[in-house]
Amino acid sequence: MLQPVSHSTSAQPVIKVEDTSIKAVDKFCYIGSILSSNAVVDDDISARLSKASSAFGRLSKRLWNDHGIRLDTNIAVYKAAILTSLLYGCESWVLCRRHIVKLDQFHMRCMWRIAHVK
Numbered sequence: 001m002l003q004p005v006s007h008s009t010s011a012q013p014v015i016k017v018e019d020t021s022i023k024a025v026d027k028f029c030y031i032g033s034i035l036s037s038n039a040v041v042d043d044d045i046s047a048r049l050s051k052a053s054s055a056f057g058r059l060s061k062r063l064w065n066d067h068g069i070r071l072d073t074n075i076a077v078y079k080a081a082i083l084t085s086l087l088y089g090c091e092s093w094v095l096c097r098r099h100i101v102k103l104d105q106f107h108m109r110c111m112w113r114i115a116h117v118k
Contacts, residue, residue, distance in 0.1 A: 052086035
């Protein structure tokens, strides 16, 4: 039997908990990761990039722009604070080339900013 086309409509499951029906959704956030019914990771990667970018921006004034802090200290903080928020849950991602390019572009922008390269 063939699998249904991804954009076709299928019957929504009926889930009840103590006589209360629970609505079925196409995607939802669970423990910080966005899960979708079609197993596409685009939304999760975009959300992770947004969270990591926000964390990186909050550290700009006190860390990245302070020339008195050594480069190896900045990189250690980047690995501990930014990369962990970016890559949380990545073990379950099925990546395409476009995803890898987006993640690599973010990483390189951060490295250039930390190293004060223009």
